[in-house]
Amino acid sequence: MSKKIPQHPESYWRDSTNAITSKQLEKDIKADVGIVGGGITGITAAYLLSKKGKKVVLLDAGPLFNGTTGHTTAKITAQHGIVYDSFIQQLGVEKAEQYYKANKQAMEFIKETIDQEGIDCEYTVDDAYIYTDSDKKIQKLEQEKEAYDKLGIIGELLDEIPLNIPIKKALKMENQAHFHPLKYLNHLVQIIQQNGGEIYENTTAIDVEYSDHQHIITRNGHRVVCDHVIVASHFPFIDGEGFYFTRMYPSRSYLMAFEPEKSFPGGMYINAGQPSRTIRYVNIDGKDALLVGGEKHKTGQGKPEIEHYEAIEKFAQDTFGIKNYLYRWSAQDLTTLDKVPYIGPITSDQPELLLATGYRKWGMTNGTAAALLLTDFILGEKNPYAEVFDPSRFHAQPDIKKFAEINADVAKHLLKGKLEFTGKSIEDLKEDEGQIIRIKGKRTGAYKDEQGKVHLVDTTCTHLGCEVNWNSGDRTWDCPCHGSRFSVKGEVIEGPAQKPLTKYN
Template structure:
């Protein structure tokens, strides 16, 4: 029942048009780096405001996190509101909810006004638990809903008749097909003066009277404003490598044997189980997600898909396994995204750290950043400011997270496994000792061996093998590399060094 391709379902029915690479110099009011939902919606909003936009994407549009989402458009970011009340206070917690609700309503309105056929469905979202240790947490979350005026409550029934001990619902949420939603926005951008370039890797920024993005190939994009919407910021003037960590999670799409009654679901406990329905070629399918872990911290990643398959078979029965894929998300120190100016009084902006809730967080980002660029007031600017550093719980998390990074760095440097190339198993990446240094080796079925230096080209941590995606993943900051060393996912820009070939 295994699916070895690990391709997201969305691309089977939707795709973005192709665009050339930037070869020379482009000029714009705003240069946007990143062709996911944040970058595209930001470009759409600024184009509608009459601004010239240049958008740069390192690979293909919606090829990153946006193309690998489960596409729940919801303000119910698992159990977060009670935590936010405790850490940043009731007023700021309410602002977080209202920002995400405004984003949801914006999506709904754009779909209606433009008659976008993107499989939008209104749904109630549920967080449920079967773990005794989480029952009080769920109850506390329901109390926070009352405190903040959120439309939802503790519930003793759910449409999906699975056992649970406690559940909290949030009404008026939604789900959609992300590529179908973004396609008409991309068309609007290009038809109204915007320029989009793919296969264009942003490498650096030169500051001046106008800001200049320098690409890996030496081309330039010059604008009054620069938006960094590249998942992990390619320009790390804000030390984001020390303020976030990367997590991978997994999704399968199945044709179930039993009908699904609707609703969107996620467990409070780990390993997480997330469930929603979708449409594929007019038929109902289910998306089952979960099994998250810190990037580079787990080697038997194929087991994650099997765990989701086992869950789906037990709950719904599997008539057919259609797709399986994984996604990578960034988590900030206080679980709130960094959205806003990179530095006070500079026209460089960033949006990152969406913690697996990118559909609303991306829209929050686009709305906030476009307001800042257009000199409009936005009441959420302070809440999401990248310059914030909340003492509780951020300092504890900061120390823990970075001591973990340091430990990973040191452990990786000392790690040694296979010593003889002949002992390599096929279709599996292993760490070997190559002339006294740590290296990563991968043997193809035909016997071809790819050997790379496993030292991440971002900041020097040692990459670990990801069995499911057949990539070398950095456990410190989430960069991922192909077996031949090419960058699959940043923040790294340069490939792993090739140190041997068979």
């Protein structure tokens, strides 16, 4: 253990899991269902469908669990911030209730699956709290409690919480949970393979074509021929003329794991204001540890990312004291126009092409709910929650306003990146540092590694041509328009971009 913040980001979930590995797809193959994306949605759907006798093939562009699922807080809860009051206002009571019940069903499914399959994944029941120390947020919590009452959600308004921090009001939701997500999913992978399902890693899907069947096309030119396709690749790798890149925005948040000096009373906590804070317990190597995170911001925008880690460190030190630093990592999430995920046919006239995206940092339950819904869709069974998640929905007033806001922000950063001039040069770079420089007038991303080697890339994002910015916290090049992220060598880390940045000598 270390008294210093880890220099490089690494997820505890990934570091503590011996994930089952799979080979790359090297031939054409047939299946009943082709699934793209090896996170909680893709793996849960593959598990469900394989148990129903469906031949399933799952593809992932990298190793399994390397996306948002491997970098989550892993809370299993239907308390998704202050949302139910706004859902009632925008969607109506019926659809707000559908959202809650779908996530409650997902929670119950996870617990039942753990029990039935005998999965050791550190599942722990805990209460969830939204708290505030701001007079301005008290009314918001009171309105949220009224929404709970309308929807039949059991909740309690409190003046005190077990955590010893200043608060003025809190909203409690009992009997929520948290777990080790990759130990859970790793077990499901074994069952999928036992049921005849096939999983291929490091296999990037780039398109879907339709003739007599759906054809998933990989970067290497191979095909998965199937009746249905599930696109569970976080950001949809295929748009299908649904224009999802204009109807969602990406944001990043940060987590630190550490051994605290003070004892922790239990519970899962998020605050009602900004900067965001999230707190939960975890056992690491037999010792009590905490995950403390937050600092949500739009991808590729704002202050240097390392400062978000530093802000979380200060909050953790002031609140709990830090005995030892263990891990730090970050995650990227997508938010839709109305904050409800898109789950269902990618467009209304393509019922065999299904997607799930836009979980807004609550992927453990939303992602599981998506797998249950899409499984029902493929099996021809009615799902009571399909309407609220329909990807083709559009709510006039709030959606138009948010749509305009998202795309105005994209246009602003597209122009800003093209005109930016930093005045920096390669000579200004320190080891393990990245900068935007100009080489012969061309905007170039430069990173000097710890051995002194400089890596140069064209900073124009290969998605729609925005200019990427340096991420000092995770040492990546991030697009401020649609959230594509690239390594220091230009490789795609996450989409919607499919092609790497051009490398320069």
